[in-house]
Amino acid sequence: MARAATTSDVFNAIAEPQRREILLLLRAGERPVTELARELGMTQPGASKHLRVLREVGLVRDRRAGKQRLYGLDARGLRPVHEWTGGFEQFWNESFDRLDAYLQGLDRTGQEE
Amino acid sequence: MARAATTSDVFNAIAEPQRREILLLLRAGERPVTELARELGMTQPGASKHLRVLREVGLVRDRRAGKQRLYGLDARGLRPVHEWTGGFEQFWNESFDRLDAYLQGLDRTGQEE
DNA sequence: CCATCATATTCCCTTATCGGTATGCGTCAA
């Protein structure tokens, strides 16, 4: 049972580096599949499959334009991720104070390895 | 070649729902493995394995406390994720304007399926 | 040193994922 109910989850969708690349590119505007594939150095089926995942979680939208199919960004799904990580914001500041205490302490016990 | 170079990446670490739960719990303070497992309804080995992933990407730190091993949050690694998604912030506002135009357009062509 | 408790690791199985290649399907032009 690999990766449990992770599928079709936005967190999972952006766990893939190439999919993140696609999203970054789409900030500049819509693109057809072939152009995405070319810009990212992947095959056309590869791009299509990543786009399918992104579409299923709602991060991209597609639109027909003649023979082409233009993919566009729908970044609204990224907002929950931004907010989720934002829930830790106080902790990554606090880390420098409270965590440093840990780090000293565990260096003392765990250094012989 | 499943999941490519995703491994040992923070994005991948938080792609797992249970690992996200662990991080949320650890905001309230350090905890031993067994307590985490109990609170999340998973087995002890299961918790240990998830904690291992989180440790390898630097999201948690462990510290010995007698027979126990206390895990604590190190949220600094979440900051890049927060910033990455933040790079799309203007787009999830803009979406309501620009994207709605797409959506109307593609409903017209893609509705027969 | 031995027993015990807490945790990590290993093994096994099932399943998902990624990449590539080949192929199917829809659209447009002639």
Next chain:
DNA sequence: TTGACGCATACCGATAAGGGAATATGATGG
């Protein structure tokens, strides 16, 4: 209608992830 183009899907192989159960490791108390 046919052929070319753009893209999606199916299939295949390799990989590795997640869960469970059993076991190993490590520290502690007596």
